Amino acid sequence: MSYTQLVLLAVPVTVLLDLGVLRTGLVRTRAWWAAYGIVLVFQLLTNGWLTGRGIVTYAPEAISGLRVAYAPVEDVGFGFALVLASTASWVRWGAPSSRPHDDGDSAVATTSARRARGTTTRPPKTS
């Protein structure tokens, strides 16, 4: 599989991880998207350094050829998947009170409240 195909797989898999597996629902919160926006700006900067200077080089046949700030556009998907998977598992392993429910996001608040009342099959985690 090419890098392009792997990224097109990794992005929906991590969204599914966030929504369905870990049930952290970060992609439904503005806090996560605001954080991701900041991360993305710095990714373009630092990844531009790695690719612009040729510290990392890509095989033309593995990528689509579309580039953003020197880097293959696929890197944006790679970074998205890495950061979403990491933040979602961070939230998953936190205390229930640390879950995103105070951002005014009703979809997640429902899940959080249900967990707090212990009506979920998974026991509430404390760290």
Added chain:
Amino acid sequence: MRQLGYAAMLAFVLAGTVPLHRVFGLSVLRQRRRLALAVLPVAAVFVGWDVLATRAGHWAFDPRQTLPARVAGLPVEEWLFFLVIPLAGILTYEAVRVVLRDGLVGAVRDAAAGRRQRPGERR
């Protein structure tokens, strides 16, 4: 110096995100078990991808701009990447949550007040 090209990028990311911990009074770095549980399994998957992609020739690392040490064909910086970037993402996310909750000024002021109350505590 040229060999530090990749390492410099990691240092830049840490320099930009670790101070968030103190400025916003976060507790991320104190929750070591949680941090390990969050970062390591994800890193394992992405390192696996990276090792296979490097072997398959999807991408390559310039030996003149990376440190000589290689683990499973990847420069050590690339291994550290999968610890540094997730940590940076988690710190950013937690800082944003505090700012959305307390406002930028409130968050910074509360963290400073917290430091004054617990002067001996390392953050």
